[in-house]
Amino acid sequence: MRMQFDKLAKLYGGALLNDVIPFWERHSLDRECGGYFTCLERDGTVFDTDKFVWLQARQVWMFSMLYNRLEKRAGWLEIARHGAEFLRARGMDDGGNWYFALARDGRPLVQPYNIFSDCFAAMAFSQFALAAGDDEARRLADRTYRNILSRKDNPKGKYSKALAGARPAISLAMPMILANLSLELDWMLDARTLDEVLDACLDEVFTKFLDPQRQILHENVAPDGTLLDCFDGRCINPGHGIEAMWFIMDVAERRNDSGTIAKAVEVALHTLEFGWDGKCGGVFYFLDSQGHPPQQLEWDQKLWWVHLEALVAMAKGYRLTGRKDCWRWYRKVHDYTWRHFPDAKYGEWYGYLNRRGEVLMPLKGGKWKGCFHVPRAMYLCMREFEKLAR
Amino acid sequence: MRMQFDKLAKLYGGALLNDVIPFWERHSLDRECGGYFTCLERDGTVFDTDKFVWLQARQVWMFSMLYNRLEKRAGWLEIARHGAEFLRARGMDDGGNWYFALARDGRPLVQPYNIFSDCFAAMAFSQFALAAGDDEARRLADRTYRNILSRKDNPKGKYSKALAGARPAISLAMPMILANLSLELDWMLDARTLDEVLDACLDEVFTKFLDPQRQILHENVAPDGTLLDCFDGRCINPGHGIEAMWFIMDVAERRNDSGTIAKAVEVALHTLEFGWDGKCGGVFYFLDSQGHPPQQLEWDQKLWWVHLEALVAMAKGYRLTGRKDCWRWYRKVHDYTWRHFPDAKYGEWYGYLNRRGEVLMPLKGGKWKGCFHVPRAMYLCMREFEKLAR
Numbered sequence: 001m002r003m004q005f006d007k008l009a010k011l012y013g014g015a016l017l018n019d020v021i022p023f024w025e026r027h028s029l030d031r032e033c034g035g036y037f038t039c040l041e042r043d044g045t046v047f048d049t050d051k052f053v054w055l056q057a058r059q060v061w062m063f064s065m066l067y068n069r070l071e072k073r074a075g076w077l078e079i080a081r082h083g084a085e086f087l088r089a090r091g092m093d094d095g096g097n098w099y100f101a102l103a104r105d106g107r108p109l110v111q112p113y114n115i116f117s118d119c120f121a122a123m124a125f126s127q128f129a130l131a132a133g134d135d136e137a138r139r140l141a142d143r144t145y146r147n148i149l150s151r152k153d154n155p156k157g158k159y160s161k162a163l164a165g166a167r168p169a170i171s172l173a174m175p176m177i178l179a180n181l182s183l184e185l186d187w188m189l190d191a192r193t194l195d196e197v198l199d200a201c202l203d204e205v206f207t208k209f210l211d212p213q214r215q216i217l218h219e220n221v222a223p224d225g226t227l228l229d230c231f232d233g234r235c236i237n238p239g240h241g242i243e244a245m246w247f248i249m250d251v252a253e254r255r256n257d258s259g260t261i262a263k264a265v266e267v268a269l270h271t272l273e274f275g276w277d278g279k280c281g282g283v284f285y286f287l288d289s290q291g292h293p294p295q296q297l298e299w300d301q302k303l304w305w306v307h308l309e310a311l312v313a314m315a316k317g318y319r320l321t322g323r324k325d326c327w328r329w330y331r332k333v334h335d336y337t338w339r340h341f342p343d344a345k346y347g348e349w350y351g352y353l354n355r356r357g358e359v360l361m362p363l364k365g366g367k368w369k370g371c372f373h374v375p376r377a378m379y380l381c382m383r384e385f386e387k388l389a390r
Numbered sequence: 391m392r393m394q395f396d397k398l399a400k401l402y403g404g405a406l407l408n409d410v411i412p413f414w415e416r417h418s419l420d421r422e423c424g425g426y427f428t429c430l431e432r433d434g435t436v437f438d439t440d441k442f443v444w445l446q447a448r449q450v451w452m453f454s455m456l457y458n459r460l461e462k463r464a465g466w467l468e469i470a471r472h473g474a475e476f477l478r479a480r481g482m483d484d485g486g487n488w489y490f491a492l493a494r495d496g497r498p499l500v501q502p503y504n505i506f507s508d509c510f511a512a513m514a515f516s517q518f519a520l521a522a523g524d525d526e527a528r529r530l531a532d533r534t535y536r537n538i539l540s541r542k543d544n545p546k547g548k549y550s551k552a553l554a555g556a557r558p559a560i561s562l563a564m565p566m567i568l569a570n571l572s573l574e575l576d577w578m579l580d581a582r583t584l585d586e587v588l589d590a591c592l593d594e595v596f597t598k599f600l601d602p603q604r605q606i607l608h609e610n611v612a613p614d615g616t617l618l619d620c621f622d623g624r625c626i627n628p629g630h631g632i633e634a635m636w637f638i639m640d641v642a643e644r645r646n647d648s649g650t651i652a653k654a655v656e657v658a659l660h661t662l663e664f665g666w667d668g669k670c671g672g673v674f675y676f677l678d679s680q681g682h683p684p685q686q687l688e689w690d691q692k693l694w695w696v697h698l699e700a701l702v703a704m705a706k707g708y709r710l711t712g713r714k715d716c717w718r719w720y721r722k723v724h725d726y727t728w729r730h731f732p733d734a735k736y737g738e739w740y741g742y743l744n745r746r747g748e749v750l751m752p753l754k755g756g757k758w759k760g761c762f763h764v765p766r767a768m769y770l771c772m773r774e775f776e777k778l779a780r
Contacts, residue, residue, distance in 0.1 A: 037699045047682040050620055091399070109556045161490070231757065264658055292429075292437040292753040297742060298687035300750065323411065352687060354744070360690065361683040367621065 001387050011386035015342070016378035021066070021316040023348040023364065024078065024371040028059065033105050038370040041370060042362040043346045049104035053091055055370030057098075057120035060084045062371050065129035067078040069226045070379065077131055084128045084137065093123060096147055113159035118148050119177045126185045138188055145185055149197070152178065153329050169220045171230060172209045172237075175201040179251055198251050202260065205244060211289070215270035217241040218289065231295040238275025239306030242268050246313040249320060269325050272333070277302075281336045283310060300355040304369065307337040308377035315384035349374050351376035392779050399775035406768035411456070411512045413738040413754065415469065418449065423495050426474035428760040432752040433736045439494035443481055445760030447488075450474045454517035462770065467521055473525065474518045481511060486537055501722050503549035508538050508568045516575045532578055533767035535571070540589070542568065557619060559610045562599045562627075565591040566634035569641055588641050592650065601679070601708070604714060605660035607631040608679065621685040626677045628665025629696030632658050636670040636703040639710060643758040655707040659715050660721070661666060667692075670746050671699060696757065697727040698767035705774035739764050 023169045027044035028036040039048035039140055055095045063080035067073060090106030091098050097112035112118075122144040127320040129137035151157065162169075179201040186194055208225030209217045219240065220232040227233060245268035252260035282302035287295045314330035317323065340357045341349040343364070351369040352360040363369065418426040419432035453470035457463060480496030487502035490509045502508075512534040519527035520671050533618040540565055541547065552559075569591040590600035598615030599607045605634055609630065610622040617623060635658035642650035663675045672692035676684045704720035707713065730747045731739040733754070741759040742750040753759065 041682070047680075103557070107556060108553050111551045112554060159504050161501045163489075163498050163501060163551065164499060165491070166461050189581040224537075230438060254535060290437075292431070293753040293756060295757060297691060297750070300744075301687060358686070367684060367685060 004386045009389055010112065010376045012382035012385065016375055017384065018377045019134040019342075019347045020349070020378055024059065024062075024375075025075070028365070028371060030104065033091075033123065035102075035106070036083055036371070037376075038365040040363065040365040041192065042343065042364060044348075044364065047363075048060060048366075050084075050109065051102040051106070051368075052100050052367055053087070053100055053102065053117040054070075054114075054120050055365070055372070056083055056087050056091070056102075056370075057117070057124035057286035058370055058372035060087065060124035061120065061127050062329040062375055064124070064131040066375075066379070067131045068127060080128050080131060084124065084132075084134075087121065087124065087141065088137075098144070106203060113156065115148060115151055115155040116173070116177065117143050118151075119181050122148065123181055123184050128186065130187065141185060142188055146188075148178070148181070149288070166227065167230070168223050170204075170208070170223050170264045172205070172217055172219050172240060172244060175209075176240070176247055179205075179244075180247040182256070183247075185248055187336065202248060202251065205248065206263065208211055210267065214274070215267050216274050216289075217244060217267065217271065225342070234292060235294065235296075236274065236289050237285070238271050238283050238287065239285070239303065239309055240270040242275075242283075242306070242313045243309040245271070246309065246316050247317050249313070253320060263322050265321050265323060265326060266357050268310075268313045268317055269323075269329060272314075272329050275306075276332075282340070282353070282357060283307060283333075301360060302340070302355065302357060304341050304351045305373040306348050307341065308373050310382070311337060312377050312380045313386075315381050319384050319388050330367065352355060394642045395775045395779035399772050399779055400766045401534075402772035402775065403724035406765055406772065407516065409732075409737045410739070410765045410768055414449065414452075414765075415465070418755070418761060419469065419472060420494065424472065424479075425492075425496070426473055426761070428755040428758070429518065430753065430755040432733065433740075434754065437753075438756075439493040440499065440647060440757075441496070442757055442760075443474075443488050443492065443507040444504075444510050444758075445755070445762070446473055446477050446481070447507070447514035448598070448760055448762035450477065451510065451517050452765055454521040456765075456769065458517060470518050470521060472765060473568055474514065475526075477511065477514065478527075478530065479579065486533060488534070501549065503546065504710070505538060505541055505545040506563070506567065508534050508541075509571050512538065513571055513574050516578060520577065524706075527670065528578055531575060532733075535575055535579075538571075541555075542662065557562060557618065557620070558613050559622060560594075560598065560613050562595070562607055562609050562630060562634060565599075566595040566630070566637055567745070569634075570594075570637040573637075573640055573644070592638060596653065598659065603706070604664070605657050606664050607634060607661065624679045624682060625683060625684065625686075626679050628661050628673050628677065629674070629675070629693065629699055631661040632665075632673075632696070632703045633699040635661070636699065636706050639703070639706050643710060650711050651707075654711075655711050656734045657721060658700075658703045658707055662704075662719050665696075666722075667745065672721075672730070672747060673697060692730070692745065692747060694731050694739050694741045694744040695763035697723060697731065698763050699725060702767050702774070705771050705778075708776050709774050 030037055034050050035056050036047045036059050041047050060080050060083040067076040072113050090102055093112055094275045098110045098117035099112050100117050101110035102113045103109050122141045125137045125141035169270060182194055182197045195359045206220055219235040219237050222228055242252055245264040248264040249261055285301050285303050286296040286299040288294045309332045314326050318326035340353055343350055350359050350363045354360045415561040417430050419425055425441050425446050427436045428447050431437050450470050450473040453466045457466040473510050480492055483502055488507035489498045490507055492502050493499050507607035512531045515527045515531035519531060572584055572587045598611055609625040609627050612618055635654040636656040639651055667674055673696045675691050675693050676686040678684045700723045704716045708716035708720060730743055733740055738754045740749050744750045
């Protein structure tokens with residue numbers, strides 16, 4: 001298999017360095033106002049200039065990470081700095097909460113209602129601080145991280161439309177992102193904080209969100225883990241579950257905790273099995289745990305990130321456990337993903353396919369797709385296969 | 391053509407009385423807790439018991455309206471009362487604002503963030519007051535209507551995520567629903583209020599939301615009618631535009647204003663032309679006015695209400711103007727709609743088809759589809775064709 005792994009490492013590395021990253025280098029920099037354009041047509045033409053903080057921060061993270069972990073290219077650091085300066089100057093309200101969206105010139109457009117803006121900002125400034133040796137950026141990441149910890153039990157705060165106490169619920173997204181974010185910030189956190197946060201995340205995911213019979217994760221449960229029989233409570237987001245599992249494999253690998261690795265791999269495999277579209281191939285976006293109609297009209301679409309997260313999870317799971325199931329599923333998802341998502345003509349990947357795998361929207365970036373899932377998965381899969389090829 | 395019109399009137403009347411209304415009579419009443427179930431599987435099985443105030447109110451309106459305008463069936467009045475009592479007891483907060491969602495037992499779940507809950511409640515209690523001779527219901531409709539007028543310039547209020555003043559916008563939904571609602575409440579409003587509100591609605595729709603070149607309506611514009619070059623500002627919702635135009639035909643017919651009728655018909659025709667899917671048939675759900683990728687992932691789906699509103703608009707437009715275009719488009723939409731949406735096996739209509747016209751979700755009711763658009767369009771088309779057959 002070694003040659004096969006080596007070939008795969010080269011496939012991912014080549015796509016990352018010769019296709020995906022150059023696409024964003026070419027099309028996304030706003031030289032006039034700072035920050036990045038993320039709404040890009042198929043050929044890279046900018047079609048909207050609003051700046052969504054999730055995507056601004058993710059691109060800062062991406063270029064900083066490549067600089068830190070792959071190669072010290074001055075150009076990458078400059079691109080990261082280009083976004084970091086814009087975000088640092090314009091991204092926060094007076095309380096240090098990160099807005100959701102800014103106008104092209106940086107004027108705030110949408111309130112800091114979404115705690116994930118803060119999560120991606122913390123990731124961004126942590127990586128950027130490492131890359132640039134910028135201590136102010138480190139302090140900003142640290143302050144943002146503390147703010148997230150203080151808000152995490154009521155992340156929507158005053159922006160919640162639910163009546164307080166009517167049907168309390170917690171979301172998988174919170175412990176899942178915290179696990180990943182805390183590992184990202186490990187270099188600036190004291191060991192005890194890090195361990196406490198990670199323990200709490202793992203415990204919450206496995207005791208509250210996991211369906212122990214079916215080995216799949218619910219998106220929303222009551223605070224004590226009880227199932228909620230409503231649209232949100234029945235919602236299964238396979239891509240999210242699979243992504244959460246490789247975040248947890250990362251935590252467990254760091255701790256040499258093979259029991260947790262085995263659990264995470266098991267759940268990722270069951271989630272793929274549950275979410276796979278037996279008729280058309282690919283992984284569904286949303287399903288109802290009881291088989292009822294899901295709330296989301298886009299439930300049957302095939303999204304780029306879902307498939308990329310599955311590739312990362314299966315490659316990592318295979319390297320960590322050697323389970324044949326992982327390799328079988330890796331191949332199955334690989335075949336679907338590489339056949340349907342890359343755009344041979346203009347580069348980068350399509351984001352949104354319909355159930356049949358046809359392009360639903362030709363954009364390369366928008367309000368939710370930016371310079372993140374594609375290059376991150378390229379980088380991570382490259383690394384997994386490099387290790388496997390050794 | 392008279393025989394053809396007569397046949398169509400009978401088609402709609404038969405579907406209304408022998409299929410659609412019996413489906414809701416059979417499956418939607420919650421005899422235990424009051425109100426209606428609206429989340430119904432293909433065969434009518436209840437799959438979720440949350441009570442969404444839009445849909446509760448619309449069903450009260452529907453059964454009251456049939457009682458008032460079609461036939462004094464005691465059973466219909468009882469079904470209307472069943473929902474009206476539930477809503478009256480549980481639907482409002484202390485300030486008289488209507489919640490968005492209630493639990494099965496009536497406990498409020500979701501804040502009154504959405505002014506359209508109030509709009510449908512006012513419609514419901516107005517029709518119910520007429521049907522039941524219930525003066526308390528009339529006062530409730532009146533109070534709710536005044537509350538809507540006072541909130542209409544800032545309908546989202548404290549629930550808005552946009553930063554105040556950052557990029558002010560107004561939405562087509564507001565003047566459009568106010569035109570329809572005000573006609574509904576004409577019997578309880580003084581003539582001057584009614585005329586003022588209707589004048590303002592028509593003026594706003596035609597001077598601010600209308601693209602005079604293309605004769606289609608924008609969903610969101612700046613308060614002075616300037617175009618906004620952002621996702622919301624580029625959004626075209628053809629079904630919404632078409633529905634707004636038959637609301638306005640109603641207002642104009644009442645005023646014997648043939649100029650406004652001609653304008654509304656023209657816009658409805660252009661909107662259908664713009665929104666029609668030349669490849670697969672049917673009307674798209676969302677389009678971008680500049681041809682960019684729309685924000686909504688469900689943009690290419692074919693929704694029941696869009697097609698029903700188009701049938702109403704074309705039948706009405708044809709009766710009022712005799713324009714051949716209206717008849718041509720009526721036939722085209724009729725063929726698509728009657729071929730794809732009705733469920734011959736279990737009754738009622740599917741709500742959500744994919745672009746190709748295949749059933750995307752087999753539900754008959756959910757969070758947004760209830761006992762409203764199908765029976766309302768059946769009733770209205772029946773009436774239009776009865777008039778045409780005379």
